[in-house]
Amino acid sequence: MLGALLYLRLTSLKNLLLSRLRRLKQPKYLVGAIVGAAYFYFVFFRRFGRALARPHPMPRGLALPALPSFDVLPLIATGGALLLLIIATFTWALPTARPGLAFTEAEVAFLFPAPISRRRLIHFKLLGAQVSILISALFFTLVSSGWSFLGGGALIHTLGWWIILTAVNLHLTGATLTVTRLIDGGVSTARRRTVVLGIIGLASAATVFSSWSNTPFFVPGEPEGRGPFAGLTDLCGYLARLLDAGLFHWLLLPGKWVMAPFLSVNGTAFLHALWPAALILVAHYFWVSRMEVSFEEASVATSEKRAARIARIRGGGAFSAAKPKARREPFRLPALGRPELAFLWKNLLSTYPLFHWRTWLVCAAIILVGVPWIVRHEELKGVAIGICIISAVVAAYTLLLGPQFSRQDLRSDLGNSDIIKTYPLAGWQVVLGELLTPTAILAGMLWLTLLAAGCALEPGVVQLSWFTQGVRVFAGLGLALVIPPLCLLQLLVPNAAALVFPAWFHATRQRTGGIDVMGQRIIFVFGQFLVIVLALAPAVVGAGLIIFATQWLVGLSAAVVFATLLALAVLIGEIWCGLWWLGGRFEKLDLATELRP
Amino acid sequence: MIEVSALTKRYGDFTAVRDLSFTVQPGEVLGLVGPNGAGKTSTLRSLAGIIPASSGLVRLAGHDLATDPVGAKRHLAFFPDEPRLFDYLTVRQHLAFVARIYGVAQHETISEPLLVELEIADKADQLPGELSRGMKQKLAIACGLLHGPKVMFFDEPLTGLDPLGIRRMKDSILRRAREGAAIVLSSHLLHLLQEVCSHVLILKKGEKIAHGTLTDVSAQFSNGEANVSLEEVFIRATGGSEN
Numbered sequence: 001m002l003g004a005l006l007y008l009r010l011t012s013l014k015n016l017l018l019s020r021l022r023r024l025k026q027p028k029y030l031v032g033a034i035v036g037a038a039y040f041y042f043v044f045f046r047r048f049g050r051a052l053a054r055p056h057p058m059p060r061g062l063a064l065p066a067l068p069s070f071d072v073l074p075l076i077a078t079g080g081a082l083l084l085l086i087i088a089t090f091t092w093a094l095p096t097a098r099p100g101l102a103f104t105e106a107e108v109a110f111l112f113p114a115p116i117s118r119r120r121l122i123h124f125k126l127l128g129a130q131v132s133i134l135i136s137a138l139f140f141t142l143v144s145s146g147w148s149f150l151g152g153g154a155l156i157h158t159l160g161w162w163i164i165l166t167a168v169n170l171h172l173t174g175a176t177l178t179v180t181r182l183i184d185g186g187v188s189t190a191r192r193r194t195v196v197l198g199i200i201g202l203a204s205a206a207t208v209f210s211s212w213s214n215t216p217f218f219v220p221g222e223p224e225g226r227g228p229f230a231g232l233t234d235l236c237g238y239l240a241r242l243l244d245a246g247l248f249h250w251l252l253l254p255g256k257w258v259m260a261p262f263l264s265v266n267g268t269a270f271l272h273a274l275w276p277a278a279l280i281l282v283a284h285y286f287w288v289s290r291m292e293v294s295f296e297e298a299s300v301a302t303s304e305k306r307a308a309r310i311a312r313i314r315g316g317g318a319f320s321a322a323k324p325k326a327r328r329e330p331f332r333l334p335a336l337g338r339p340e341l342a343f344l345w346k347n348l349l350s351t352y353p354l355f356h357w358r359t360w361l362v363c364a365a366i367i368l369v370g371v372p373w374i375v376r377h378e379e380l381k382g383v384a385i386g387i388c389i390i391s392a393v394v395a396a397y398t399l400l401l402g403p404q405f406s407r408q409d410l411r412s413d414l415g416n417s418d419i420i421k422t423y424p425l426a427g428w429q430v431v432l433g434e435l436l437t438p439t440a441i442l443a444g445m446l447w448l449t450l451l452a453a454g455c456a457l458e459p460g461v462v463q464l465s466w467f468t469q470g471v472r473v474f475a476g477l478g479l480a481l482v483i484p485p486l487c488l489l490q491l492l493v494p495n496a497a498a499l500v501f502p503a504w505f506h507a508t509r510q511r512t513g514g515i516d517v518m519g520q521r522i523i524f525v526f527g528q529f530l531v532i533v534l535a536l537a538p539a540v541v542g543a544g545l546i547i548f549a550t551q552w553l554v555g556l557s558a559a560v561v562f563a564t565l566l567a568l569a570v571l572i573g574e575i576w577c578g579l580w581w582l583g584g585r586f587e588k589l590d591l592a593t594e595l596r597p
Numbered sequence: 598m599i600e601v602s603a604l605t606k607r608y609g610d611f612t613a614v615r616d617l618s619f620t621v622q623p624g625e626v627l628g629l630v631g632p633n634g635a636g637k638t639s640t641l642r643s644l645a646g647i648i649p650a651s652s653g654l655v656r657l658a659g660h661d662l663a664t665d666p667v668g669a670k671r672h673l674a675f676f677p678d679e680p681r682l683f684d685y686l687t688v689r690q691h692l693a694f695v696a697r698i699y700g701v702a703q704h705e706t707i708s709e710p711l712l713v714e715l716e717i718a719d720k721a722d723q724l725p726g727e728l729s730r731g732m733k734q735k736l737a738i739a740c741g742l743l744h745g746p747k748v749m750f751f752d753e754p755l756t757g758l759d760p761l762g763i764r765r766m767k768d769s770i771l772r773r774a775r776e777g778a779a780i781v782l783s784s785h786l787l788h789l790l791q792e793v794c795s796h797v798l799i800l801k802k803g804e805k806i807a808h809g810t811l812t813d814v815s816a817q818f819s820n821g822e823a824n825v826s827l828e829e830v831f832i833r834a835t836g837g838s839e840n
Contacts, residue, residue: 324684324685324724324726325724326687326722326723326724327685329690329693333693333694333697334697335693335696335697335700335701335702335703335704336697336700336702337697339697339698339700341697342694342697342698345694345697346683346685346686346690346694349685349686349690350683350684350685413683415681416681416682416683418642418647418675418677418681419675419677419681421645421646421647422645422646422647422670422673422674422675423670423698423699424667424668424670424671424698424699425667425670425698426666426667587649587666588649590642590647590648
């Protein structure tokens, strides 16, 4: 029977690899694969090759350049063990319902009714996980090849990662089954959490309490007079000693055993470190394989949730697993009026309740009252400058990354394009309507940052002769006027990508990866950045030239007004062209055909 | 009414629908049948303006779909086999949205009786994710009927419905036809066509094999036999295979 299950896994893996290779016949995947491979080569493989060529005169615990006199490996081992302990704690404490082993819907349909024992199903899960564990171990080996503090070689690192990931997988499986059994046995979530968190909390408290007096801030031989927070080296050393004391030492010990093979500096050390880690793995295996728990019902529910989530993502929906909730309408939508506003209304309903005009007003009021108060106090001048800097950074991030996160537009509605296309609307109306919500959100955020910076940037705060009240007001108003079209233009680019290259866009939305899909994502991000720079160049250059040419004649404030008008005209012209063109693309779009493999 | 003349839909080198012509008068229900891959869905999607036809003429309620798509779409409703709904809009919010898109003034006076007729009035404040498959289908129908379309396209309208839902769907289609709508429906369920359709059009490999009233088409393939079922007619017309 296990042979059949193994056949299923290996055949699926083989067919997956073959289909990935076959799809390289399509230029979009081939180009993506080339870019992805180039990325891997330049970021990882080249460095990995150099690391292999470099001899390892490894004393135990190669030092970090920043910590020349500090042996970091014990700290890494302790930190890793702490991370494993945190993962384990969450696994035991978090589940509120019966957690199920994750099977796909096909596996549920074929395997659950088949004459296969639970124990074999668990073995099937464990074996199946090994495929992704091995791939992950290889990937992490590449990533960790750049960690200069590590000893050992590629083989030791790969085996080390395999041991860590397998231990985590076995523990998660065992914990899932045990929690299911506890719930079936009537143990409430609150009781389980109290016990788990109580043990961890008591151990932590006992350790901190006993270590406070027993763990010295200074190691004998080190110069005295330096506190543990005098430098990074001292702090790391102190933390390592603190976590290695008392009850915590015993709680972290299994994790340290699991980490030890990965951190071994040579083959001999690896063999020495191997047997405690192997002991942990074997103990976990026996724990998991001896569990007799009826996990099927919970697994069916888990697989259905997983399938629904995948379907939602493929349909253009959110990655979030959260279930949508009915919400109050953001504003009253009369039956008559511009149809584009209906899309704004609809898409606002799909965002967080926080994005509401009342929230913006409250924030604006706080800024209008708070920031001038800060500016009025000379001793808070630094805070005012800080507000300016933070506002500028937030605005830059919102402008550059906002369109990637605020996706309540065509990108989320592509799955409904068949129905939307039957509406009595021109294509450009649909595109414009769909873009209004993210434009409103991003513009609202940018206006707030502008308001904060504008209030903080009093002419007295910045000592620039040309920065007068007039310039401040006109530049602020000009920027405020330019912000909505700027956001709209920014949003046109990713939406254009979704409409012009729907198959690419769709491929990048899948959770299933591959080097080719990763390459496609890189191309997408680079392409978006390039198009935005090209689109903004005429407005920026034109506005700059206007200011340069007219400020001598009409003064800087008036020049700013002229520059704003020119920038607005250029941006609106570009937006109009973009909407008209994308509208045509939307009218011709046949998603079903585009996504046909 | 629906007028289709020499409709052709090509995907690259592949022709999904070839030179298709037919007319559906107000009050008529045309059943579109054919084996898998015959071009039924491509035909329906071209007629509904979802995908542009490669060539040919489609007029809906007197509006040319190619030159006046907005005018034509004001009069049509398309019901896909899988209801396409917005995850974050409740039943009532769906209707408010559609009313704004179609400019249906005082839509509450239409939507409330519609919800009662379709038996989803008690679900008005629920999201699609909280509705059963049949309820979602009803919501999609309510959205489609809100603007009083003169032309309707149904793609496999009975998919996923329980027996009661099937009965109600049939009654609903017949009622709209009696009220003067021109209806095209595509289905593999020949008994549905027999009960609901006044006309039938059989497609195979994108081409029209037969078109006319049920009696005419039955007579065409009955070879003089009496009481030949539509299933037998379909098998004879299509040669019993997809190719």
